Amino acid sequence: MHEENSLNETLKVVIVGHVDHGKSTLIGRIMYDLGQIKDGKYDELVSVSKKRGETFEWAYLMDSFQTERNQGITIDTTQTFFKTQKRNYILIDAPGHKEFLRNMITGASSADIATLIVDVNEGVKEQTKKHGYLLKLLGLSKVIVVINKMDKVSYNKDYFLKVKNEITNYLNLLSVDINQIIPISAREGENIYKKSKKMPWYSGYNVIEAFDKHNLGSISKNLPLRLPVQDIYKINDKRIIVGKIESGEISSGDEVFFSPSSSAAYIKSIEVWGSKKDHAFHGECIGLTIDDEIFVERGNIISTKKSPPKLVNNFEANIFWLSDQALEVGKNYLIRITSGEYRVKIEGIKKIINTNDLSHKINKKVLKNEVAEVTLYSQFIIPVDDFSDNAATSRFSIIENFNVVGGGIINSKNYPDQREKNIEGNKNIVPTNFAISETDRTLKLKHRPGIIWFTGLSGSGKSTIAKEIEKRLFFKGYNIFILDGDNLRLGLNKDLNFSPEDRMENIRRTSEVAALFANAGFLVIAALISPYKSERKKARSIRPEIFREVYIKSSIEKCLERDVKGLYAKAKRGKIKYFTGLSAPYEEPDEPDLILNTEKKKINPVVKELERFIVKEFGIL
Numbered sequence: 001m002h003e004e005n006s007l008n009e010t011l012k013v014v015i016v017g018h019v020d021h022g023k024s025t026l027i028g029r030i031m032y033d034l035g036q037i038k039d040g041k042y043d044e045l046v047s048v049s050k051k052r053g054e055t056f057e058w059a060y061l062m063d064s065f066q067t068e069r070n071q072g073i074t075i076d077t078t079q080t081f082f083k084t085q086k087r088n089y090i091l092i093d094a095p096g097h098k099e100f101l102r103n104m105i106t107g108a109s110s111a112d113i114a115t116l117i118v119d120v121n122e123g124v125k126e127q128t129k130k131h132g133y134l135l136k137l138l139g140l141s142k143v144i145v146v147i148n149k150m151d152k153v154s155y156n157k158d159y160f161l162k163v164k165n166e167i168t169n170y171l172n173l174l175s176v177d178i179n180q181i182i183p184i185s186a187r188e189g190e191n192i193y194k195k196s197k198k199m200p201w202y203s204g205y206n207v208i209e210a211f212d213k214h215n216l217g218s219i220s221k222n223l224p225l226r227l228p229v230q231d232i233y234k235i236n237d238k239r240i241i242v243g244k245i246e247s248g249e250i251s252s253g254d255e256v257f258f259s260p261s262s263s264a265a266y267i268k269s270i271e272v273w274g275s276k277k278d279h280a281f282h283g284e285c286i287g288l289t290i291d292d293e294i295f296v297e298r299g300n301i302i303s304t305k306k307s308p309p310k311l312v313n314n315f316e317a318n319i320f321w322l323s324d325q326a327l328e329v330g331k332n333y334l335i336r337i338t339s340g341e342y343r344v345k346i347e348g349i350k351k352i353i354n355t356n357d358l359s360h361k362i363n364k365k366v367l368k369n370e371v372a373e374v375t376l377y378s379q380f381i382i383p384v385d386d387f388s389d390n391a392a393t394s395r396f397s398i399i400e401n402f403n404v405v406g407g408g409i410i411n412s413k414n415y416p417d418q419r420e421k422n423i424e425g426n427k428n429i430v431p432t433n434f435a436i437s438e439t440d441r442t443l444k445l446k447h448r449p450g451i452i453w454f455t456g457l458s459g460s461g462k463s464t465i466a467k468e469i470e471k472r473l474f475f476k477g478y479n480i481f482i483l484d485g486d487n488l489r490l491g492l493n494k495d496l497n498f499s500p501e502d503r504m505e506n507i508r509r510t511s512e513v514a515a516l517f518a519n520a521g522f523l524v525i526a527a528l529i530s531p532y533k534s535e536r537k538k539a540r541s542i543r544p545e546i547f548r549e550v551y552i553k554s555s556i557e558k559c560l561e562r563d564v565k566g567l568y569a570k571a572k573r574g575k576i577k578y579f580t581g582l583s584a585p586y587e588e589p590d591e592p593d594l595i596l597n598t599e600k601k602k603i604n605p606v607v608k609e610l611e612r613f614i615v616k617e618f619g620i621l
């Protein structure tokens, strides 16, 4: 046995790879080499195998050190504990059966180190690639690769290099960082715990060294504080907020910020098992008391005020799907991000990815074992990070009927932060009542005021239709005016670009102006791409009773073909950042008040249809 390790740190290791490439053997061997098998167990199993005329398998040892078997409904992940001089480890074994992938998500999503095992004889197989891809999706982007069964190729360096090349090429394609590539023989114990004498040409770490050298601390430590609230305990009068620090650190007395509520408080104490401490770091499970009775619930994210997570109700995700029942657009699922659970709707499927060669296709469904890029929508605001910023707070599992049916990572870069701006300064403003009411204006102008909000892709026909309807109704006596997105961007909105936040501000200002025009009695046509559902919803909320959403519908292919302004061509050449439909999302309305299909119909009948609609809704009295 080893001396006690000095660090009280436990890292989770997951071993994945193609069936029969040697996962169980490697685990058995690690345990044996580290002296963590019960006395006599090994000899006993060897002699039993001999008696039966079978070859001894290291995997047989598994039963003897299985300390915990997680018997969830579908989960069958074995956890094995071992310790080195440096620290404690939990080996998560996701067995290589049918439900391998499912086990892997639940097993690997919380793992700190991923080990990908490849049989030197077989090389990189389809499953090796899929697992490599999934590790990336799970945020385990620093992988230790072990090339196993070197004994079978007489420890020949060339065989190793060939497979090393193969796996390096693939992982590079995925931008997965390779920590180490180690030639091993799990069965013979070469390069597991000791440097192999059989492979003098290899001078890197052995497997245990690679685990011990793996330094995840520096990554999470430098990230902003993220402490998802796991639970809230009431002990007498004390409220203790409990959770695991996923990244960053906190100290007693710090001001902390809660998302999504955006409320702040100071830390009164940090408590661990009844005793108090001044500081706590990433990886630690702690309890907190704060100086304020603010509302806190499970799933909230504690951060600093300066670097909070993003609040979104819309985002893209790379997901993998494990259920026999296909994932479909329009369906609702429960997702779990850290400790929070949220109901989300599948807005769209952008592409299905072939993990073998990373090519992709378009489909309306995601089938079992497929990997896809999808867009999701939640009724409620969710605090998240973008995957490139913080893996822990941006990966999620998808749950249906209490089963994990998929998982993924969040890409929120293209979506605006929904956090309300600080509006403290506006508290003392009292609005003036107008002397002339809207009814007065309606009676004079002989039509009701209204906001007709056009949404649709660039090139779908918004401006053309707007101009036509303006002419027709103006000459019929309507007070009508167009707020055109492009025109506004030359004046009122000229300080805004096309980033998600600026698009959000663009819509906010335009909807406020539209509401002012409506107050003045006008029928306003707002013609803006307005790609986000959430923003259109906000625009509607200013004057919901007179707001009508009109979807100017045309497929992206048709808009590309028209390309009236030559913008699609430019965007395709990479000259325009955030171009809707190509490099930025467009979310179709769920229930627009009117859909005008410009793909199939000519402009005239479309405008007539719109005219009938407007006259019916706001018509001349």
Ligand code: GDP
Pocket: 017, 018, 019, 020, 021, 022, 023, 024, 025, 026, 057, 058, 059, 096, 148, 149, 150, 151, 152, 184, 185, 186, 187, 188
């Ligand atoms: P798993 O499906 O990935 O868990 O693979 P196993 O650990 O069950 O191994 C599959 C087979 O490969 C077993 O018969 C092992 O004895 C054999 N095996 C595993 N590692 C080695 C090795 O290093 N050398 C040789 N020759 N055979 C190995």
